[in-house]
Amino acid sequence: MNGSTEKNSAPDLSNEERDILLDVGFADFDDRAATSILSDTDVRFTGSNDPGVEVLPLSEALRTYEFVQDLMFGLVSPDANEHIAMVAEHMHDPLGHFTWVKPGAKVALPVQNFTLLETPQARQFTHDITLIDEGAEVQMISGAAVPSQVHKGRHISVDECYMRKGSSCTSVNIEHWGVGMDTYSYGYARMEEGARSQSTSVMMAPVAMQLSQSTTHLDAHANAVSQAIIFAGNGTERVIETDTHLNGTGARSEDVSRMVSAGGTIINNARLVGAASGTNGFLGCDGLKLTNRGEITAVPALQAIAEGSMLSHEASVGMIDSDKLNYLMAAGIEEDLARNLIVQGFLSLESAAIPPQLRKRIVDLIAEAKSGGM
Amino acid sequence: MLKISDLRVAIGNKTILNGIDLTLPDGELHVLLGANGSGKSSLLATIMGLPPFKVTSGEILFDGTPIHDMDIHERTRLGIGMAYQRPPSLEGVSVRTFAHALGADAQLEREAAALDLAEFIDRDMNVGFSGGEIKRWEVLKLVLQDPLLLLFDEPESGVDLEHVTAIGDAIGRVVRTPDGKGRACSGLLITHTGLVLNHVSADRAYIMRDGRIIHSGDPAVLFKHVQTQGYTAPAT
Numbered sequence: 001m002n003g004s005t006e007k008n009s010a011p012d013l014s015n016e017e018r019d020i021l022l023d024v025g026f027a028d029f030d031d032r033a034a035t036s037i038l039s040d041t042d043v044r045f046t047g048s049n050d051p052g053v054e055v056l057p058l059s060e061a062l063r064t065y066e067f068v069q070d071l072m073f074g075l076v077s078p079d080a081n082e083h084i085a086m087v088a089e090h091m092h093d094p095l096g097h098f099t100w101v102k103p104g105a106k107v108a109l110p111v112q113n114f115t116l117l118e119t120p121q122a123r124q125f126t127h128d129i130t131l132i133d134e135g136a137e138v139q140m141i142s143g144a145a146v147p148s149q150v151h152k153g154r155h156i157s158v159d160e161c162y163m164r165k166g167s168s169c170t171s172v173n174i175e176h177w178g179v180g181m182d183t184y185s186y187g188y189a190r191m192e193e194g195a196r197s198q199s200t201s202v203m204m205a206p207v208a209m210q211l212s213q214s215t216t217h218l219d220a221h222a223n224a225v226s227q228a229i230i231f232a233g234n235g236t237e238r239v240i241e242t243d244t245h246l247n248g249t250g251a252r253s254e255d256v257s258r259m260v261s262a263g264g265t266i267i268n269n270a271r272l273v274g275a276a277s278g279t280n281g282f283l284g285c286d287g288l289k290l291t292n293r294g295e296i297t298a299v300p301a302l303q304a305i306a307e308g309s310m311l312s313h314e315a316s317v318g319m320i321d322s323d324k325l326n327y328l329m330a331a332g333i334e335e336d337l338a339r340n341l342i343v344q345g346f347l348s349l350e351s352a353a354i355p356p357q358l359r360k361r362i363v364d365l366i367a368e369a370k371s372g373g374m
Numbered sequence: 375m376l377k378i379s380d381l382r383v384a385i386g387n388k389t390i391l392n393g394i395d396l397t398l399p400d401g402e403l404h405v406l407l408g409a410n411g412s413g414k415s416s417l418l419a420t421i422m423g424l425p426p427f428k429v430t431s432g433e434i435l436f437d438g439t440p441i442h443d444m445d446i447h448e449r450t451r452l453g454i455g456m457a458y459q460r461p462p463s464l465e466g467v468s469v470r471t472f473a474h475a476l477g478a479d480a481q482l483e484r485e486a487a488a489l490d491l492a493e494f495i496d497r498d499m500n501v502g503f504s505g506g507e508i509k510r511w512e513v514l515k516l517v518l519q520d521p522l523l524l525l526f527d528e529p530e531s532g533v534d535l536e537h538v539t540a541i542g543d544a545i546g547r548v549v550r551t552p553d554g555k556g557r558a559c560s561g562l563l564i565t566h567t568g569l570v571l572n573h574v575s576a577d578r579a580y581i582m583r584d585g586r587i588i589h590s591g592d593p594a595v596l597f598k599h600v601q602t603q604g605y606t607a608p609a610t
Contacts, residue, residue: 322425323462330422330458332450332519333475341475345466345498 011037011045016147021114024143024174025358033109033138036097038126039116043097052105053138055113058127061098068098071129075160075188076215083156083184087125096127096157099140101167103133110139115157117177120150126157132195134164140171141358144183151178159187163195163222170198172354174365176205179235183207187214191222193248200354201228203238204365206264210238220248220276228257229347229366232264232294239267246272246279246309256284258347259317261294271301274309281310287317288346290339340367375400375523375560376421381432383420383585389430390416392585398523401558403549403574405565405593408582409605414564415459417582418525421562422456423449436523453553455521457512459528459564464499469511472499478518485517489544490537505532513544522553526563530570542573549574568597581605 011029013021021037029035034048036055043057061068078088097113117124132138144155155177163169177183191197195218203210216224224244232238244253259266272281287296300313320342328338347366354362376398383391391413398404406414420427420442421434429442436452444452464472469491473482486492489510500508509529516524529545530538549561565571571593579593581600589596589607599608 321462324464326424326446327458327462328464328472329446330424330450330456331472331476331515332447332455332521333472334447337475341467341471342464345464345471348466 011035011047013037017116017118020116020145020147020176021143023361024114024145024176025141025172025361026112026114026143027110031109032112032141033107034099034111036099036113037116038095038097038114040119040122040124041095043095044116046097050105050107050109052102052107052136053111054100054102055111056098058094058096058098058129061100061129062094068129071131071160071162072127073160074162075190076158076186080186084158084186087127087156087158090125094127095125096129098128099130101132101136101138103164104135105133105138107136107138110141112141114142115144115155117144117146117150117153117155117181120152122153124153124155126155128157128159130159130161132161132163132167132169135166136164137168138170140169141173142171143174143176145176146178146181151180153178153181155181155183155185157185159185161187161189163189163191163197165192166194167192168196172200172202172358174202174358174362175207175210177207177210179206180208182209184211185213187212189214189216191216191218191224193220193222195219195222197224197226199224199226200349201226202362202365203240204229204231204368206233206236208235208237210236211241212239213241213243215243215245216253217245217247218251218253221250222248223251224253224255226253226255227349229349230257230259230266230268231347231366232259232261232266234263234293236264238265240269242270244270244272244281245275246281247275248279249276250278251276252279253281254284255282257286257298259285259287259296259298260290260343260347261287261296262290263293265295267297269299269301270313271303272311272313274302274304274311275306277306277308279306279309279311281312283313283315285313285315286346288343289317289319290343375437376562377435378421379433379435381420381434382430383416383427384430385426385428390427390585391420394432394587396580396587398560398562400560401550402577403561403563405563405571405576405579406582407565407568407579407596407600407605412582412605413585414582415527416585418456418527418562418564421525422446422454450519450521453522454525455516455519455523456525457509457516457527457529459531461500461508461512463501465501467499468496469499470495472515473518476518478520481518485514489514489540506534506537509533509541510537510544513541513548517544517548520554522557522559524549524559524561526561528564528566531566535569538569539573542570545570546574568601571597581607
């Protein structure tokens with residue numbers, strides 16, 4: 001079924017594929033409004049159970065809908081950087097998901113999109129486009145995963161998301177790449193007037209190098225709330241860069257990152273730009289180091305351009321608070337368990353922003369990462 | 375249960391407890407009275423093994439076993455627990471999660487309700503708690519922990535009068551109820567106001583001053599003395 005699109009039937013997955021997808025939030029086709037699965041260089045499956053959502057391979061979407069070509073590289077130039085140029089130039093037939101939530105659609109079940117890299121030492125270049133049309137409401141679950149035997153490879157992705165006027169999206173993204181892989185993701189979003197987004201990003205599994213850059217532009221009264229939990233064990237380097245522009249009057253954003261280094265390196269550069277009056281933004285970058293190895297760098301930057309833009313940030317990096325540790329130990333909890341509770345608490349996410357089916361999985365991921373079990 | 379002999383404790387090079395002697399038998403509740411800085415909280419923290427207090431001489435015996443070289447967890451395994459005066463906030467760690475980690479899920483809801491904390495079960499520990507809520511939670515924490523020796527550091531400070539009764543009753547209940555193995559518990563309690571003593575009967579009181587115990591005797595008599603004469607040794 002390589003490269004094909006199926007409607008209203010379950011994707012044909014091996015047991016191993018199903019297992020690794022379950023790890024990053026996959027659920028059965030019938031439990032999702034729409035599903036899209038990309039593996040290596042093919043879109044393996046797209047299908048929808050909801051007339052309000054259409055998912056297609058990007059190449060098919062370009063042929064089907066004339067407007068998609070205007071969305072592609074509409075938020076970023078194809079030569080914005082070396083990696084994006086590679087994505088643009090390597091795609092004779094563009095590879096990626098196209099997701100369209102139709103105007104006014106209130107999609108009850110989540111839409112899920114997943115990317116697999118199943119061939120060791122593969123080079124994967126993908127481009128995903130999401131259009132959440134005017135007044136539409138949707139939950140999205142996305143993830144990336146590799147089979148256990150794949151530990152080397154490279155993944156480069158470009159993601160463009162258009163949220164039209166008054167639309168709403170709650171999204172969760174879980175990445176579980178191979179331990180020796182290099183991944184580079186570039187995300188761009190445009191939120192039109194009154195659009196609302198609530199995004200959760202989970203970066204817990206080991207990877208050699210991860211660069212995640214995202215740029216979001218908010219028009220008047222748009223509201224973006226994002227939270228990320230980021231873990232780096234020995235041998236993992238993660239560079240997270242976010243750039244949020246509050247362009248319209250009354251736009252609001254809140255961007256919170258919780259980072260834990262257990263010997264790895266995390267660099268978090270976050271910039272918030274208040275370019276219109278009445279805007280309000282917050283950056284929170286907090287880091288916890290569990291050992292003397294590794295490092296965390298948190299750099300929140302605020303740029304107020306317009307009068308009446310209220311921007312604030314909070315950043316902290318440190319070891320586990322000994323007072324908290326002693327308190328739990330004095331309550332009869334062993335030291336290792338006490339440390340786990342503190343780390344899990346530090347990494348805890350605003351659960352209201354996460355589909356109930358995924359909450360326990362994320363808690364388990366945190367515990368696995370802390371114990372080195374991933 | 376607890377026997378402290380000629381205990382000297384320092385922080386760095388500064389001696390803060392100087393020659394403490396105290397014996398706490400099974401099933402008794404003793405009370406420490408003293409001004410701020412007299413060493414009461416330092417004594418409790420030293421028994422619990424909390425930093426930065428270092429025993430420089432003397433000994434602390436729990437059931438005849440020296441504990442002053444034990445780490446915190448070893449002391450809790452012996453059966454020592456403490457209600458903090460100012461506990462840290464634990465963001466992201468709910469009361470329910472904590473109870474689960476202690477293996478006390480079964481007791482949580484019943485005991486929380488008894489302390490008017492039923493609505494706190496899914497809240498993060500000490501995050502956004504009022505002063506009184508913190509004190510009630512600290513007592514609930516000890517109930518869940520089920521220790522033999524219960525240390526209470528200012529359990530009624532910051533508690534409104536309505537809840538002092540609940541705190542006092544709960545302290546009385548947890549101290550006077552045998553532990554899970556049927557052994558009588560003991561308690562050592564710091565109080566400034568003495569209000570809690572209206573709700574729980576103590577067996578002995580000590581007046582501390584400048585890192586020393588300067589007097590001991592009947593709690594009601596000593597507290598009355600403190601109210602009129604301050605933290606001084608009554609004339610004999």
